[in-house]
Amino acid sequence: MITAAPPSAAPGELKVIEDAVCTFCGCVCDDIELTVQDSHIIEAKRACVLGKAWFLNHSIEDRPSCLIEGKPASLEEGYDRAARILVEGKYPIIYGLSDSPCEAQRVACSIVDWIDGTIDTTTSVCHGPSGMAFQGVGEVTCSLGEVANRGDLIMFWGSNPAESHPRHFSKYSLMPKGMFLPNGRKDRTCVVVDVRKTKSAKAADIFIPIKPRADFEALWTLRALAKDVELDPEQVLRDTGVELSVWQNLMERMKAAKFGVIFFGMGLTMTRGKHANTEALLALTRDMNAYTRFVAKPNRGHGNVTGADNVVAWRTGYSFGVNHNRGYPRFNPGEYTTSDTLANGEADCAMTIACDPMANFSQPAREHLARIPLIALDTKETPTSRAATVAFTVATYGINTGGTVYRMDDVPLPLRPAFESPHPSDFEVLTQIEQRVKTLVGVTC
Amino acid sequence: MPLEYTKIVGGTVYDPANGIDGLIRDLWIADGKIVEPPTDADAVVSKTIDASGLVVMPGGIDMHCHIAGPKVNVARKMRPEEKRKGEKLHRTKVTHSGTMGSVPSTFATGYKYIGLGYTTAFDAAIPPLGARHAHEEFDDTPCLDKGFYVLMGNNHYVMQSIQRKEPERLKAFVAWLLSSTKGFAAKLVNPGGVEVWKSHQAGNVSGLDSKVDHFEVTPREIIRGMAQAVDELRLPHSVHIHCNNLGMPGNWATTLETMKAFEGHRGHITHAQFHSYGGGDADENTFNSKVAPLADYINSHSNLTIDVGQVLFGETTSMTGDGPLGYYLSKVYGGKWFSSDTEMESGCGITPIKYKNKSLVHGLQWAIGLEWYLMVNDPWRVVMSTDHPNGGSFLAYPQIIRLLMDRTYRQDILKTCHPMIRERCSLGDLTREYTLNEIAIITRAGPARILGLKHKGHLGPGADADITIYTPHENKEVMFELPRMVIKSGRVLVDQGEIRDTLTGKTLHVAPGYDQDMEQGIQDWFEKYYSIRWRNYPVSADYLHESELVPMGL
Known part of the structure; x- marks a missing residue:
């Protein structure tokens, strides 16, 4: 059994834990440098705002076990x-x-x-409907390092990582200078599809505000466009709240991308349609592989x-x-x-x-x-x-105990407890x- | 404390590694090992097993199956429909519950293997980044010793070292990677092809001399370079290769070129059945067997070994580290499809499939597998496998044994298949029948030797006391599907099909020595492109639980 124990230190002495793993969200960043004094973490280098709160506010509960x-x-x-x-x-x-x-x-x-x-x-x-959709159609996906190294069209659908996964952009999806994207953000196009202008939408090159509860229709619109099915512009506007030309433009970009990625969140899985929405998104991703390389990935929370x-x-x-x-x-x-x-x-x-x-x-x-x-x-x-x-x-x-955790892309990581x-x-x-x-x-x- | 002995008396022993072919012998076991009979008259015999009239063999070894790790677990998640109608494994006082279907849950996998008389199994395709996952599952896969092969054929560092003609760097990397993952052997899956798949729609290499873009290497160079590195490191097992162009009509030429690409180095061609097809242009009407010329090459080149990857009729799940193959199969079958690319390392494809005996192609695949067993002259160089679950479940091994030992049965099944199969292969003309001794070779003694496991696959002193006892039966499927008794590490785990006791089993791994000065270069590369930290990559010894470090060969 994996029982990595925190390093021991004399009272008051500062100790540093390198490459500690943050378990606040599904990004599971494993590059955190913790400075620990007694039973407190006094610094959490590289942690995001959520990670800092997780580490720095942690104290031993004064209550019976x-x-x-x-x-x-x-x-x-x-x-x-x-x-x-x-x-x-x-x-x-x-x-x-x-x-x-x-x-x-x-x-x-x-x-x-x-x-x-x-x-x-x-x-x-949370992503139970994604699991059910997965049983229906499968999934075309990749590890997050592949996104960093290859992803030139990054889409977020019903997901707001700027607030839920703050280092998502900088570590994996938008900013990194990857093996095949030497200029980082400049080499990528970012598209956000959501029902409201989230903080993530501000980071996007293209924001597509769709009608609430219309994810299924929007995804099927794209599936149809991928296969050159003729659509009625009025019906598309009525069903999705977005002009057909916007979807057409998006589909052109999707086909032109070398390696497209769709991250999706609970805005898709927990709204009307649930697993049918995810199924549509996973099927769209699969369809896109007839034209280029395309993958999808749920942005997991815990x-x-x-x-x-x-x-x-x-x-x-x-x-x-x-x-x-x-x-x-x-x-x-x-x-x-x-x-x-x-x-x-x-x-x-x-x-x-x-x-x-x-x-x-x-x-x-x-x-x-x-x-x-x-x-x-x-x-x-x-x-x-x-x-x-x-x-x-x-x-x-x-923080206190070791063990194994899996990042949202199924990569297992070892915990490095602090005290x-x-x-x-x-x-x-x-x-x-x-x-x-x-x-x-x-x-x- | 004096040793306590278990004694198996009066059994008819098949121990080909020690030249014992159906002779009555007693076996002595102490401390989980087979030992010389004690000379001390006061030796304590705590248990005597009467094996009179029974057949005694070493425990079975499955050298190529998919039983643990990321892709196996994805397949479990993806296929609930099989489990609902599949066999149910109830929990008992000594066993966990589980589910079956083509991809059993971890505990079910362990129980089913041991129930079949298999005591060791190797997962054939683990991405290094998922190694920790495989070890975690191994800890929940009881009753077996196990290990895994590490995917390297599309690893960027491997390709880069070969491109730059730096064999010492390659050697250090292979050794470092095996040690870091606590793996057992180096595996190549569609070398170069998976990298092309990652960057091109339906991308793949077309043959041994296609260039892999960005790396400017060819599959031939990858195979040659890796075979040399593995031999120079003296790894217990050779390079284990899933050739390019799996499943494609006409791929036999690629397979023959692959065999040549080893240039005398050791090489193991896995699931050879899937790589022995004639014909071309994806045209079903031209599909035929090319086992004969490939088996000729194997027969005349002692550096090479194969396992078969037998296809059985029925439904199963295809799972592979060969991303482009997964895409191809998903288009053929049209069902759900999983694909995952792992950064710097590998790919993966999973899709449900069904082999139908009325299909010409599927019938030929079945026949081609059997041809391989029957056309390789030396049984020490051909190993039984279904590439579980790709060709079928490991639970089909007893049926394969019957097909090999009983030509009448074989011909009867052939008659139920597509009529044109007889014209497209030579199975109908093959009269060879395996003996029990030869079965013992292709299911235990042979794989142990090919894997470099000196204490497995035989019953001489010093061997692990992994022993299967069978009740002889005219129908060999009946004989092999329900062992009378299975002993693992000296403990009776199975008695007439019932699991009486369990153990975790050891993880078999290697740690070849390498030039530590090379590590800085690996670290620099790693930190540039991986999404996890260098220090969090190696799997620590904590994950091994019970384990055994297998030494390098001579």
Whole structure:
């Protein structure tokens, strides 16, 4: 197991962590230089505004590592209680995982296997529709270094990296002087398609404001133009809110590009059409490969949501929304995805890891979660941990603990922790719970 | 503490590496290894396995399959439809649950291999940037020793070193890359062709002497340069090559040129079946077998070995590091398609496919695979593979064994195929039947030797105690699909199809020595073009869990 420990230092002494990995967003920048004094990071060189906030505001939570029904308890009691809750449940669910290292995600998958439970990640509420579209049409994609070295037409669709992934432009997509783009930004054309003029739109050479909820129609307009299908200009304007000539011009640029890239975000996946939108975008990208090289890539949010997709997939064959009630994995988004399982009143106990459904799920889902025994692992107090029967305060991955995370393009990176936490890691908590679960259900491997 | 012994008595042993062809022998096991019978009269025998009337072989070795890492996992995500209707693996007291289909989940992969009597497997195509991922999956793929081959045939540094005629730099890079990724061997996939694909619509190289633009090298130069580097480094396994033009009618000429390009260096041509086609212009009517001239060349050149990449009829998933091939297949089949280009290193293509016995092309592919087994004279130089899952699942190995050992069965299947197949290949005229000893060679002793694994593929003292015991049966498919017992590292893991015990298994890797002064040049290049940091690239020893460093050959 990967257990890279933070370097030790005398009290007050400054230490420097080079090439530290930031897990705030899916860019997972691995070039951060942290200066650490005692239990504080005092400088985070090269980090963006979000990364700086992530590193510099981090402090050790002054709260017990374990609370049972709101009262401080020993970790041992917490592990025992958590294991009992999970084993006694008829429909236990485990949810979250996107801000945990792969090592912890793997243990969570084992637990869910031993309890015949359901496992789901925050993918189901962000790029889950992309995963479903992927199952339908596949994907033509590349690693982010390919974008930096080759991408001469960079499109952002329903994605606003200037605010969500601040180093996206400078590190991967727009500014880098790549192998085949020696002049960096000057060698690239940037197109933003969105329903409003985002901060990213200001960085674009061409901004195409489309009608809200018209992504599907806009993408199919482009698919038709790619294949020289004649379109009715009035209908295109009516359906997409954009003149046909604008789409024609874009298609000419797309065909003329040497290596086109479309990054897409939740503006596409979580609006009307959902997975059908993504399917249209992935199909358009595929179509474009009949004319030139073209790739697409979702701009993933959480630091290790891509790792969660990978771990759950290699363990079960499916990347999210996986149910083991029959003793083997089954996949059905809309049924085994946590927001649905809860809103339908089906789960009878839950364990959440590094997520806060009490803050962001629908009211029926929250109401049900409040009614059932809940185990919550988080680095800080949240509405979910406040509602938990057993709440563990855990160390923060990438700052206090090591492990593996996957960048949004599936590149795995090792974490380089900065300083120790008095709290256990989520890996440790889950491992302790798993051991007890195995004893209770009689698993011996 | 005195050693505790396990003894297997009375079995009919097939151990071709030690010249034992169906003789009754006892085997002694201690500490996970096969040992000499103890001379001490007080030796503690903690377990005796009566193998009277049973066949005993070393554990199987799959030297070319796709079981872990980025592209395998993408294929799992992409194909939910297979799993819903596929076999379900329930969790038990000793095993995890899993899913099947053509790309089983990690635990399912381990359980199914060991259930088949295979104890070692090598993933054949890992992009270095995804090496850490492959190691993570290996840790969740139990019951097997495993390793992987590192994709190098389109690596920019490799091409640059060859272009500049700097063989020492190339050697250092190959050694550094294998050590950094904790890989086992160097793999070339469509050398040069994937780089062309990255920068041109439907781009590819056309043959051994096409130029790769920007790098001004040819596939022939890449093959020759890499073969020399690998031999000079004395890597346990030769260069492992997926030739250019896979699947194309008329590609046999490219394959023959590839064999020549090794110029006497060691070389392993993988999934040779996919590279042995006559005909041309993508015209189905001209498609035919060219195994005969290629097998002749193999028979007369002892530096070369092959594995077959047998096609079986049915549905599967094609997955390859050959990006342009993935594009080609996606157009042929019209289904979903995944492609991913990895910076500086490699490509990838995945698409669902189906081999139909009524199709002339598919039937010929099936026949061409069998021809390879039957037309290479020396069984030590031909290895059983389906290129899992590309030609079919590894679970088809028992069926292939039957096809090789039973010519009547072979002819019966041939009759169900397209009638023109007999005219396009010589399978109908081949009467050779494999013996059990030859099966033991092409499934364990041979691959162990080709991989340079001295402690695997045989049952002599010092070998890993990886042993499969079969119940003899006239129908060899029945015999091989359900071993009586499978022993891994001295532990009985499978008893009559039931998994009784599990272990993680070792990761087999190499760390060749190299001129450390060369590393600065690699770092300068790396920092210029990669999107991750130099220090975050090498896979640390923490990821190896149980492992074994395989030494360089002599």
